Structures are given as C-alpha cells and as structure tokens.
Amino acid sequence: MLKRVIFGLIAALAFAMPMFAQDAAGPMQGILQQHAKIIVKSSRKTIAPAIDAVAGSGLPQAQSVLEAWQAKDMWQRESDGLFFKAEKIDSKTYRLIDFDSGDAVAEADKRDLKQIKPNSGIRALIGTALVKFQLNDPDPARRADALASLERDADKTLLEPLRASIASEKDPELQARKRRLERLLTISYDPEEAARIAAIEEMSSDLGVDVRAALNPLVATTLKIFPGDPPDGLNVVRILRPGKDDFSRDSAYTLLSDAGLAPERITSDAIRTALAENIEDGRVAGVPVHQLSDPAKRVEAYTALAAEGRAAPYLTEAEIDEALSTHSFAEIYAEPSPAVTNAAVAALGRIATRVGMNQTLDLVLDALSLASIYFLAAIGLAITFGVMGVINMAHGEFIMMGAYTGYVVQQMIPNHTVSIIVAIPLAFAVTFGAGVALERLVIRWLYNRPLETLLATFGISIALQQLAKNIFGTQARPLTSPDWLGGAWVLNDVVSISYIRIAIFGLALLFLMLFLFIMKRTRLGLETRAVTQNPGMAGAMGINPGRVNMLTFGLGSGIAGIAGVAIGLFAKVTSELGQDYIVQSFMTVVVGGVGNIWGTLLGAGLIGSLQKGIEWLNPSNTLAAQTYMIIFIIIFIQFRPRGIIALKGRAAGD
Amino acid sequence: MRKSFLAQNPSVLIFLGILGMFTLAVTVASEGLGLGLISTSFVKTLGKTLVLALIAVAMDLVWGYAGILSLGHFAFFGLGGYMIGMWLMYERTRQIVVDSMANAPIPPTDQEIVDAIGTQIFGVVGSSEFPAIWTFADSLIIQLVLIVAIPGVLALVFGWLAFRSRVTGVYLSILTQAMTLALSLYLFQNDSGLRGNNGLSGLQNIPHLDHVPQSVLSVWFLWASALALALGYLFSAWIVSGKFGSVIRGIRDNEARVRFLGYSVEGYKLLLFTTTAMMSGIAGALYYPQAGIVNPAEIAPIASIYLAVWVAIGGRGRLYGAVIGAIFVSLVSTWFTGGQAPDVNLGFYTISWVDWWTILLGLSFVAVTLFAPKGMGGLFDLWAGRRAPERHGADLGPDQGALREKEANE
Secondary structure (H helix, E strand, O other), X not given: OHHHHHHHHHHHHHHHHHHHHHHHHOHHXXXXXXXXXXXXXXXXXXXXXXXXXXXXXOOOOHXXXXXXXXXXXXXXEOOOOOEEEEEEOOOOEEEEEOOOOOOEEEEEEHHHEEEOOOOHHHHHHHHHHHHHHHOOOOOHHHHHHHHHHHHHOOOHHHHHHHXXXXXXXXXXXXXXXXXXXXXXXXXXXOOXXXXXXXXXXXXXXXXXXXXXXXXXXXXXXXEEEEEEOOOOOOOEEEEEOXXXXXXXXXXXXXXXXXXXXXXXXXXXXXXXXXXXXXXXXXXXXXEEHHXXXXXXXXXXXXXXXXXXXXXXXXXXXXXXXXXXXXXXXXXXXXXOOHHHHHHHHHHHHHXXXXXXXXXXXXXXHXXXXXXXXXXXXXXXXXXXXXXXXXXXXXXXXXXXXXXHHHHHHHHHOOOHHHHHHHHHHHHHHHXXXXXXXXXXXXXXXXXXXXHHHXXXXXXXXXXXXXXXXXXXXXXXXXXXXXXXXXXXXEOOOOOXXXXXXXXXXXXXXXXXXXXXXXXXXXXXXHHHHHHHHOHHHHHHOOOOHHHHHHHHHHHHHHHHHHHHHHXXXXXXXXXXXXXXXXXXXXXXXXXXXXXXXXXXXXXXXXXXXXXXXXXXXXXXXHHHHHXXXXXXXXXHHHHOOOOOOXXXXXXXXX | OOOOHHHHOHHHHHHHHHHHHHHHHHHHHEOOOXXXXXXXXXXXXXXXXXXXXXXXXXXXXXXXXXXXXXXXXXXXXXXXXXXXXXXXXXXXXXXXXXXHHOOOOOOOOHHXXXXXXXXXXXXXXXXXXXXXXXXXXXXXXXXXXXXXXXXXXXXXXXXXXXXXXXXXXXXXXXXXXXXXXXXXXXXXXXXXXXXXHHOXXXXXXXXXXXXXXXXXXXXXXXXXXXXXXXXXXXXXXXXXXXXXXXXXXXXXXXHHHHHHOOOOHHHHHHHHHHHHHHHHHHHHHHHHHXXXXXXXXXXXXXXXXXXXXXXXXXXXXXXXXXHHHHHHHHHXXXXXXXXXXXXXXXXXXXXXXXXXXXXXXXXXXXXXXXXOOOOOOHHHHHHHOOOOOOOOOOOOOOOOOOOOHHHHOO
C-alpha cells in the first residue's frame, strides 16, 4: 500500500515537475519546450505541430514568437534548453528577451547559445501562420502585406481568421479587398455547399483573373475508365462513346491499353520488328521477304507468326470493339458536389461572355491604335500622292530618316522628354529639306509621267536605305520613349492600352486637324489646290507653281519625318523601317480614295481593324494576317476602284 | 509586199548570232567540257544571267511595249522555281531514303518511304506530313506543267481582277507590288507547306544525274538557259512585230483610243500579262537549279523592282535593250558585291563597294530615268544616227494623252 502511495507520489511529482518549470517560465515557453525537439531539428516535414501549437495557443505573444522565429532571432540557451529572443549587443554577447514577459532577462555569451535557423520552407510555413495575426495588425501596411500573401497562396485554415478580421477592419480599401478574398476563399474552401454556391453567384460578374482561377479547379475534369457502367455517386460530366464526340476509337483503345485493361495494339513498327527477327532462309512464316513491301503481306506473315506463338497475337478490329464495348469512358469532376459544379459552370459561362465583350472592346482599341499608326504613316502620302498626285516611293525612307533623326538627337540629349521635344521639329526640318531637294532635283522634271516618277523615287529609296545601313549599321537602334509615356492605362483585367498608343492616336488626330487647317485655311493650301487642279491657270493667276509644288512636297515629307519619330518610339529603328510601312501606306491612301483626307482616315481605319480582326481569328500567325489583308484589299479595289470616298465630277481630275 | 519576219527585224538575227557565239565560247572555255579557263561557279553565274535576261525580256514585253509596270514578275519567277524545286527535292530525297532503307531486313512499304521523305523534307519546320500542294511532287511531268500553269493561273486571276476594274498606271504597279508582298509573306510562314523561310534547298543536285559532275551539269544548264532565252526572244520579237504588237503599243500610248477603236483592251493586256508570267515561270525553273536554293526572300518586292531597274537601264521598248540591261547590271552587281571591285581610298574615307554599290545603282537609276530614258539601248540609236529632237521632256501635244518625246521616236 505504502509502496503504491510512494510510487504514486513519485509519478505525480515526475509529471508535475515540468509543469512547475513551465509555470515559472510562462505559458509560451512551456509550449516551446513541449516541441523543443522538433524546433531544434528544424525539418520542414516535422515542424508543423510546433507552429500550429504556437499559432493556436491563443496567447498574445504568439505573433512576436513567430516573427522572431521567422527572422532567425530565436535562440536556445544550451544550459537549460529555454528559448529566448536574442538581440546582439556586440560580436560575442547577446541580450536574451523572454517571450512571455517581453523583458530582457539576461545577457549571455554567444558560445552558450544556439541559434534556431529555420530553412526557407519552414519560414514560409511560419509566414502562413503569421498571416492570421497580421490580418489584424494595427499597421495597415502589414495588413496589406498579409492580404497580398493570402491572395498569392491561400489556405483552407485561413478562411475563418479572414472572416473574423473583416468586421474590425477600419481601412475601407483593405476591407473591400478582404471581402473579395473572403468570397474567393469561400468558393474554394467553405464546408457549406449553399455558402459556396452563393459566393459563386456573387462573383460571377467579376472579371478578375483570380475569380476564374478560383472557379476553374471546380470544373476540372479527369477522363476515367470503368469496367461496365460508371458507378453512382460520382459527379459525371458526360459519358464518352468511342468513335463519337471527338473521341476516336484509337485514343479510346490507347487509354485502355495504357491503363493495362487491354492488350497493347500491334503497331506497324512492332510488326516490322517482329518480322525482322523471324527471317528464316529469306522467308518469314512462309512469305518471301521481297514481298513484304506490301502491307497486306506483312499482316499475313505476322498473323502466321502469331499463330505459331512467336509473336504477340495480332489484334483484330472485332477484338478492339469487344474491349471498347465492355468498358465505359466518362469525364468526372474532381469536385464531388453537382450543385457546386453546375453553379461554377454557369458562372464561368457568364464571365466568359463578359470577358468576350471586353476583349472586343480591347480589340477595337488595338485596331484604333494600329489605324492611327497607319494614318500617321500615310498622312504625308495623302499630301504628296493624294493632293499632288506624285508617287513617292522614297516616302518610307523619309519615315526612316525621321526615326534616325530621333535616335541621333537622343544620343546627344540624354533626357528623353527634352530629346523628343527637340527631335520632332528637327525631324520635320530634316525631311522637309530632303523632300524639297528631291522635288527640285528629280520630281520636278517628271510631272505628268507617273511611272517614271515611281521608278526614279525607287532609285532614291534604294540608295537612301543603303546609306542608312552604311551609317548606322544593320542592327536595330533603340529610340526610347520618355518615362511618362511608359506604362498602360488599365481599365480592367482584360482591357488596357499603353500610353504611347494613346499618344500616337492623339498625334494622328492633331495631324488630321493640321492637314485640314493648312489645306482649307491657309494661302499655301489654296495655292496647292489651285496648282493641282490646273497648273497653267494657277500660274496665270500669279501663283508660282514651282514654289508651291516644292513647299507642298516638303510639307508632306516633313510630316513623314514626324511620323518616323512616333513610329520609332514603339518599333525598332532599322534601315528597313520605312519599307515595312510603304505598301500599307499606299494601300491606305488608295483604299481610302485619293485626294481626300477623310478617305485616308477611313482607309487607315479599315486596314487597321481588318488586320487586327484577322490576327484575332488566327492569333499565332501575323504573317498570314498581312497576306489575307492584302488579298482583301486587292478584291476591295475591284468593287471600289477609286476608294471608299471617290472624288466625283471635276474634282476627280480625269 | 510584206517583208519576212526576219527581214523586218534584223536585230533578231544579230542577237541570236551573238548568243550562239557566246554559248560556244563559254563551252569551250569551261571546266567541264573545254579548256578550263572559266570556273564552274562562273559558268553558273553566266547561265543564271542568261535566265535573268529571259525574264527581263518578259518584263520588257509587259512594261516597255504594253506600259504595264508590273512589280510582280519576280513572284512568278520564284513560283516557277518552287514548282521545279518541289520535284527536285522530293525525287532526290526519295533516292536517299530508298538507298538508306535498302539495307533494312524487311523491304519498306510505299507508305513508309513517303513518310520518311516527309520527315526528311519537313523536319526543319517541325512537321512530317506532306501538305496538299505536294500531291504531284513525285511526277516530273506534272511539275513541269505546273511551272507554267501556276504562274499563268495566278497572273490570269490577278490580271482579270485588276484589268477588269480598269486599274492602270501607278495603281496597278502598287497593286502588283502588294500581290508580291502578300505572296512572299505567305511563303514565309512555316505552315505554308513550302518550308517557310528555309525554302527549298539542294536543288543543284539533279536526281538520277549523280554521276554527272557539277562542272558538266553547269554547262548543260547554260545551254538550256541560252536555248530558252533564244526561244523567248524569238517569240517576243514575233509577238511585237505583228498586229498584236501594234495593238499593245497602242494601249501603252493611249488606252482609251484603242478601246474606242473596238479592241478588247482588257483581253490583250490579260493575254500579254499571263504569257509573260509563264515566261517568268520558265525562267525561274531554269534559274533555281543553278542557284541551288529558292526561298521567300527571292520573291520579296525588291527583286521585282530590280527587274524594272535592269529593263530601264538597258532601255525599254526594245527587246535587246532588256537583255543588255539584265546582263550588264547583274554582272556588274556580282562584280561589285562579290568584293572583287577595288576599294576607292579618298584619304579621309574608304569607299567599300560592297556597301556603296547599291547607292551607286540607285542613283544611276535616277540618272537614267532623268537623262537617258532610252537607257543603254539608246546608244544604238546614236550609232545608227537616229536622234530625237530635243524637247526637254515636254509633251508633243496639248495634254497628257499626247505622244511624249520618247514615244515619238519609236
């Protein structure tokens, strides 16, 4: 009896001793001591209970413990195995801070301490556990960080803490983010089916990629094979019948044989190998080798081999059908609840419709920006070709000259904003000069001989291109846009447009107005129109046709130079830059209708949206898009040979 | 009494004589069959030049005589090359595949051979299936027909669309340029079925002629090219000397008047456009086996522009002018861009002709257009004592439709 009492006492004491020690050191220290072994071991596989215990302790100091642990600030005193947060005093001495009280309790020599060094895997686990505390952190920045880490990588266990933290959130922006995240986590993790469905319905008008990322796993399917009919209780999408519904017999049988449910099919390679292995005296199973170039003979020989047991039996079509008919193939949702999957499918459908509408909008914006690029490239031509009727094949090279001017200016002026401001008038001046020189030296002699003009300007174009290659080399030169043109205007997750494209759109509009102003409101415009219509009569009225032609041609060329700067900002500047745009530019002017700026605008819009539209139909292949666009234009010219807006009557000239 | 065709055109006999003597001289000097004074690669260059002269004659017909500045004839040329290239490549690959499979224990089935050829040819574009356009690649006869049929049909369709809607002048030039651009962009794609930008290669190896060395083969091709040029020249001279030639010259000078006289302008133009496209296809089919490779870059619009440059420099509106232009410019080009021309040292800058030749060519082209619209062929007029009145390019009549200076001379 006494023995028993003593044993009992000893046992009780032995049990109470650590309790006693815990009490003395505080509750958090107790938890840490309980898991001391795995904390010191620091292995990602085994650490989970320790982190859960600390995080789930409900103690206010849990957060600081986890933070110290994560930051590698947790040390163990080797003399008694207690854990402390340690601060470095000097290279050898550390100040120990008790986790429970938060007071500095001792100073210790580094040699007496052991640092707990969690690896990156453990730190990530600690981070997840910390999120729960950080969601309620007084510092809004840390709350935002916690939310961001949750948005990246959510966890089932964090749904409840997140919900709990919403009500107390003061910052309205963070609260909105929390609500949104809570809905997404509800979709994925809530145990209540009804709550999940409600959340799915609620989020089905949201375009965010994260919503689709949350919904897509719900409708993920796997293709499974069942002997006989699929069992009840599975969330079946559909039953596939081999030979129907894009599910070929071949792929069905391959699935079967891969799963080991049917013998493998004998491929033609296997037949050839088996035949080659069984050649005897120039014959395989009685069939002469030279006859084996005939597939039917091969099968015959192989069947004979198989009958003799020297090869795997050849499967007949009937056997394959038999194997297929005894199995059924079904796509199964990973998500067991049909109600949830139905809701998710419906929601994804609604989202897809909205995404489609927004993509259309995005496409329209893209087409608009491409159209403004073409317009910009073509507006100079609208003057020289459209108004004056001069074919200038070197127009593309003027665009290139403008772009290179921008590049050279940028080499001299490092500030991008200033360099662009300098480059635009300079590019105008350079190409204006080049245009005037071209008009005086070459084109002047060739008015009324359009084919000759075309050829002579081809010569100029070839020469200018090679000149640019000689000066700047063949590699692409960068023309960097200023920082305020970087980035994009983001409307939502689907629709966005870069600022540089908006700027080009603006520039195109500006030039349209400039063109209209010059042609309709200035003396030069009046004289240009007069000279174009009837040079002799204009000359009789006191206009100098030579001077007017020179200036007009210079103006068209100068605008090409400015277009060059704009195009160079988003495309690489090479000697072939102009060549890439010249055919499209001429097409723009011709399709729009020669001699009418509104026609050019419409032409650019038509060509731009057409190209984007074809690219959208066949996104992998922009080369094909250009091919089909040109073919379309050739056919379009059949029906409106004079372009969209055709000049009529006397204005048409001929 | 009508004079005979040759009496009307003494230049044809002279041309054929010079061509025959040239071919004979090259044969005698060649490595393969003669004294070995000319390297095989130069014989090939000469053969290619003769073929280029043939397409220049075609270009002269359509531009110099009918006034249609087509920037698409090099596309037809390239298509001809592709058509013969398909057979050359298929047949040669088939030989290699059959040889390599001959040692296999089991003789291959037909399907296995075709599959192996497909893998060999299309492996480079990540495919092994034969596209539909290769259906007839195994038949030399059909591919030979396609050499003229494909460019012919393309020219027929395009020409019908363009001439029907009365697209003329520079618009037509731009439209043909667009067609060329579209075709080359299409061929640049890997899934066009013609090996994308790799093109067709190894065409200098003629199947079943492995025992013939390249030095002999090059002379054979030179003969074929000379024969094609001679026949093409004769045919063109015959076309332009008859009534057909008068009508197309009339179309060039004033289309509306010819139409009002009751001629079907569109029909004449279409016939000429299609015929010259076929000539270009034949020229291409002779060119690319000598060049060894055909790829979409050959079809790019710039090639057709160079073609116009040759004809303009040689002198359009006369067949020998086109031949002279093509031979002169392409040989001089080869000389300059081949690095054989001596660099010019200006003291502060050294002009390297590899870089500066194109500029010289472009500027001389401008100069020819401005100062010598008759091109090098005009030199023969000087020699023959025919000089035009000096009018500084002004019209002879009151409006744009009137005869111009250069036309009044012909």
